[in-house]
Amino acid sequence: MPAATLPAPSFELVQHTLDNGLRVVLAPDRSAPVVGIAVLYDVGMRSEPEGRTGFAHLFEHLMFQGSANLEKLEHFRYVQSSGGTFNGSTHLDYTNYFEALPSNALERGLFLEADRMLSPRITEENLANQLDVVKNEIRVNVLNRPYGGFPWIYLPAVLFDSFANSHNGYGGFEDLESATVADAKDFFNRYYAPANAVLAVAGDLAVDETLELVEHHFGPITKRRKPRRPNFGEPPLSSERRERHDDPHAPMPAVAIGYRVGDPVRGLNGHLAMLLLAEVLSDGDASRLQQRLVQRDHLVTDISAYLGEFGDPFDERDPSAFTITAHYPDARSLDAILAAVDDELDRIATDGLEPGELDRVRTRLVSVLMRELDSVLNRTLEFAKFELIYGRADLVAELPGRLAAVSESAIRKAAATLRPDRRAVLELVAGGAQ
Amino acid sequence: MTTPVPDLTKPRKARKLSLAERSLDSGLRVVAVRKPGVPLAEVRLRVPALSARPTHPARISLLSDAMLTGAAGLDRAGVAAAVQALGGDLSVSVDADRLLVGGNVLATNLPALLRLIASVLTEPSYAPREVATERDRLVERLTIARSRPGVIASEALGLRMWGRHPYAVDLPQPEAVAATTAAQVRRLHDELIRPDGATLVIVGDVSPKRALDQVEKALAGWTGSPLASKVPALPASPAGPLLIVDRPGAVQSSLRLGGEAVPRSDPRYPALQLANLIFGGYFSSRWTENIREDKGYTYGPHSRIDHHVLGSTLMFDVEVATEVTAPSVLETRYELGRIASLPVTEAEVAAVRQYAIGTLALGTATQAGLASNLSALAGVGLGLDWILGHPARLTATGVDEVSAAAAEFFAPARLTGVVVGNAARIAEPLAALGDVEQ
Numbered sequence: 031m032p033a034a035t036l037p038a039p040s041f042e043l044v045q046h047t048l049d050n051g052l053r054v055v056l057a058p059d060r061s062a063p064v065v066g067i068a069v070l071y072d073v074g075m076r077s078e079p080e081g082r083t084g085f086a087h088l089f090e091h092l093m094f095q096g097s098a099n100l101e102k103l104e105h106f107r108y109v110q111s112s113g114g115t116f117n118g119s120t121h122l123d124y125t126n127y128f129e130a131l132p133s134n135a136l137e138r139g140l141f142l143e144a145d146r147m148l149s150p151r152i153t154e155e156n157l158a159n160q161l162d163v164v165k166n167e168i169r170v171n172v173l174n175r176p177y178g179g180f181p182w183i184y185l186p187a188v189l190f191d192s193f194a195n196s197h198n199g200y201g202g203f204e205d206l207e208s209a210t211v212a213d214a215k216d217f218f219n220r221y222y223a224p225a226n227a228v229l230a231v232a233g234d235l236a237v238d239e240t241l242e243l244v245e246h247h248f249g250p251i252t253k254r255r256k257p258r259r260p261n262f263g264e265p266p267l268s269s270e271r272r273e274r275h276d277d278p279h280a281p282m283p284a285v286a287i288g289y290r291v292g293d294p295v296r297g298l299n300g301h302l303a304m305l306l307l308a309e310v311l312s313d314g315d316a317s318r319l320q321q322r323l324v325q326r327d328h329l330v331t332d333i334s335a336y337l338g339e340f341g342d343p344f345d346e347r348d349p350s351a352f353t354i355t356a357h358y359p360d361a362r363s364l365d366a367i368l369a370a371v372d373d374e375l376d377r378i379a380t381d382g383l384e385p386g387e388l389d390r391v392r393t394r395l396v397s398v399l400m401r402e403l404d405s406v407l408n409r410t411l412e413f414a415k416f417e418l419i420y421g422r423a424d425l426v427a428e429l430p431g432r433l434a435a436v437s438e439s440a441i442r443k444a445a446a447t448l449r450p451d452r453r454a455v456l457e458l459v460a461g462g463a464q
Numbered sequence: 465m466t467t468p469v470p471d472l473t474k475p476r477k478a479r480k481l482s483l484a485e486r487s488l489d490s491g492l493r494v495v496a497v498r499k500p501g502v503p504l505a506e507v508r509l510r511v512p513a514l515s516a517r518p519t520h521p522a523r524i525s526l527l528s529d530a531m532l533t534g535a536a537g538l539d540r541a542g543v544a545a546a547v548q549a550l551g552g553d554l555s556v557s558v559d560a561d562r563l564l565v566g567g568n569v570l571a572t573n574l575p576a577l578l579r580l581i582a583s584v585l586t587e588p589s590y591a592p593r594e595v596a597t598e599r600d601r602l603v604e605r606l607t608i609a610r611s612r613p614g615v616i617a618s619e620a621l622g623l624r625m626w627g628r629h630p631y632a633v634d635l636p637q638p639e640a641v642a643a644t645t646a647a648q649v650r651r652l653h654d655e656l657i658r659p660d661g662a663t664l665v666i667v668g669d670v671s672p673k674r675a676l677d678q679v680e681k682a683l684a685g686w687t688g689s690p691l692a693s694k695v696p697a698l699p700a701s702p703a704g705p706l707l708i709v710d711r712p713g714a715v716q717s718s719l720r721l722g723g724e725a726v727p728r729s730d731p732r733y734p735a736l737q738l739a740n741l742i743f744g745g746y747f748s749s750r751w752t753e754n755i756r757e758d759k760g761y762t763y764g765p766h767s768r769i770d771h772h773v774l775g776s777t778l779m780f781d782v783e784v785a786t787e788v789t790a791p792s793v794l795e796t797r798y799e800l801g802r803i804a805s806l807p808v809t810e811a812e813v814a815a816v817r818q819y820a821i822g823t824l825a826l827g828t829a830t831q832a833g834l835a836s837n838l839s840a841l842a843g844v845g846l847g848l849d850w851i852l853g854h855p856a857r858l859t860a861t862g863v864d865e866v867s868a869a870a871a872e873f874f875a876p877a878r879l880t881g882v883v884v885g886n887a888a889r890i891a892e893p894l895a896a897l898g899d900v901e902q
Contacts, residue, residue: 061479061500062479062825063825098467099467102757110815111748113822113823132472134473134475159757160760163763166783166784169785174613174783175612278713315540315541317544324597325597331605391548394552397552397568400504401502404832406829
């Protein structure tokens with residue numbers, strides 16, 4: 031449908047900052063008796079020190095191992111025996127901890143998050159146990175499966191130069207094994223300060239009462255200095271890079287083509303044009319790359335273009351990346367694949383889009399963004415993430431309008447920046463091919 | 465001095481859902497639920513597809529992949545562009561029981577999406593060129609799928625549990641797919657993709673009655689009954705020695721166990737559901753607390769109850785580091801034996817009861833979650849009433865019932881097992897624990 035008639039979500043948002051610097055976002059919605067609670071800390075894989083790859087993620091595990099008033103295992107048991115679910119995840123620029131709960135467990139959930147913000151129980155025994163768990167997580171997700179970690183672990187090493195941007199965020203076993211309790215305590219003291227965090231609560235809540243509960247549980251946590259975050263930005267590449275990655279389990283080759291893209295926060299409009307370009311290229315059977323490489327040329331089994339290294343365009347600050355990945359049956363096709371991708375990018379940059387193409391792609395994208403907000407937990411995580419990365423939780427509701435304002439020429443310009451000399455190409459060599 | 469953990473406050477009741485259902489003259493059953501939240505609608509069309517014919521898995525898989533590649537004068541890109549312009553998405557999937565056309569759309573565009581679905585159902589193209597493209601892609605995807613340890617393990621377990629029954633086949637064989645023609649796919653569509661016996665669920669920001677009218681109008685041209693197909697009853701799965709499947713170079717072993725369970729309509733189901741949660745069905749389970757949080761053998765074990773039309777199964781899966789494969793099997797059998805022979809505790813039952821009630825509410829709190837749940841329930845003749853009545857059934861289930869269910873279904877001697885891993889390193893330690901087979 032035309033951009034002007036696109037539906038847009040609306041939310042009631044209440045924001046507040048505690049004296050210790052904790053930023054709080056509340057989003058009441060009393061339509062169902064459930065709440066989401068999320069705490070995001072402004073530290074991720076990019077901030078881990080050299081020699082300690084994987085530490086931010088290992089530390090995330092340690093935050094579940096007991097806290098000021100809770101023994102090991104109690105956190106899980108309190109959430110689940112309240113009828114709720116929990117998890118945490120480590121990203122490039124932040125780490126999140128969250129629960130979805132029946133609303134009668136709201137105060138309990140706030141207490142559990144406050145208790146580990148106050149003081150997690152970091153012991154030798156817990157560290158040794160979670161080191162084993164994390165190594166098994168890496169085995170199951172990376173080492174023991176075909177295409178494990180491809181491309182998110184391996185492409186950054188080709189695409190970026192600094193340690194912060196290029197290292198393996200899951201971590202090498204040697205680095206993980208050398209982590210100490212003292213490292214973990216330092217990391218906590220430095221990065222897990224209230225002033226370095228955002229708390230979001232969404233769903234079935236009364237605003238005044240919830241603010242009082244937040245003050246009661248999080249207010250007493252001592253104020254600590256918010257660490258200065260370095261600028262990790264790197265300028266676009268000026269000549270093509272190519273590397274190969276051996277995958278012992280993969281039966282077919284694959285490729286990842288990465289491009290550095292500009293600051294997603296300061297250059298949001300350009301970022302949204304890049305996002306729409308990704309959808310034009312690979313969303314569904316009517317998209318450019320599907321039609322050309324899958325349906326017409328039969329070069330690839332599947333192909334996908336996405337913005338953001340983890341596939342979420344709003345998940346990271348500068349730098350971000352635009353990535354195209356494909357699996358293909360014949361290892362000799364790589365040059366033809368690259369040529370076809372370049373040709374399709376050229377066509378967009380030179381000839382622009384077909385009539386109706388931008389409208390339909392944008393309509394679908396807006397629909398996808400709204401669909402993600404149907405779950406109270408996703409909504410909570412989105413408000414917290416937009417507050418942390420963009421400094422504006424309310425941007426969530428503005429995205430459809432901002433996308434509606436993106437012009438065809440902005441998408442052409444975005445396509446024109448994805449030149450062969452600006453890309454990093456990582457070829458996955460299939461060691462499991464028969 | 466410790467601060468006490470806050471108590472739960474009084475629970476608030478969920479709003480009542482408004483639902484309408486209708487059986488059309490064609491035999492299609494339609495359920496529509498109003499669930500505002502976001503201005504979208506979810507659609508799930510479930511068509512029974514159980515068949516014992518040996519050619520069936522390859523043909524239905526290719527049909528599923530090629531179904532949206534053209535219809536009623538629109539070519540493949542035309543269908544996709546039309547769906548996209550509605551803010552919609554359509555996809556087709558299959559398992560042994562059914563074919564599912566699933567999708568979502570901006571709620572105001574629901575009638576237009578239904579018309580597109582109707583054209584796919586009644587006038588699909590299956591152009592030889594498109595079918596050939598999908599055939600090659602499917603063969604390639606099957607190759608990739610079979611390189612995953614989890615897929616290797618579940619195929620081995622399925623074969624051991626069900627032998628020649630169609631449920632043993634998760635994925636078709638590449639040779640069978642390669643030999644499948646567009647004409648065969650078109651004929652299968654004609655024989656199978658019929659409204660009589662199918663169910664359509666719509667959940668979203670819609671008026672249920674109006675949605676039913678829209679379905680009736682859009683799908684008026686879809687008629688007929690599927691060709692009858694005889695499928696044998698599910699055989700009892702044999703216990704027996706642990707089967708070792710060699711995967712040289714594996715750094716982990718994939719352990720899978722399977723056994724019988726009861727369907728959701730069985731009076732023992734709530735007790736079995738709770739017993740499963742206590743054993744390995746949630747993070748605070750005995751299995752997880754033992755082999756992950758105490759011993760660090762794994763990232764996480766999981767047990768679950770799978771429901772199929774012909775029966776339900778209790779399934780266990782875990783990936784463990786190669787060097788602790790035998791100790792992991794030992795601890796798993798210990799926990800199975802413990803829950804099968806000693807009563808569970810009041811505290812354990814209280815915790816999982818609340819978890820089951822809470823996660824049922826969370827899982828059906830989104831349009832997509834409710835639609836998928838209702839569609840799965842419709843496949844076995846259950847509906848929203850089952851969801852609404854389940855918390856009361858769980859509340860009425862106590863320690864004795866849960867212990868009895870655990871004793872009946874978790875006994876390790878009743879389970880079938882396979883382990884996929886580096887046989888050279890795991891076979892001998894495993895043989896020390898009991899019978900194994902390679």
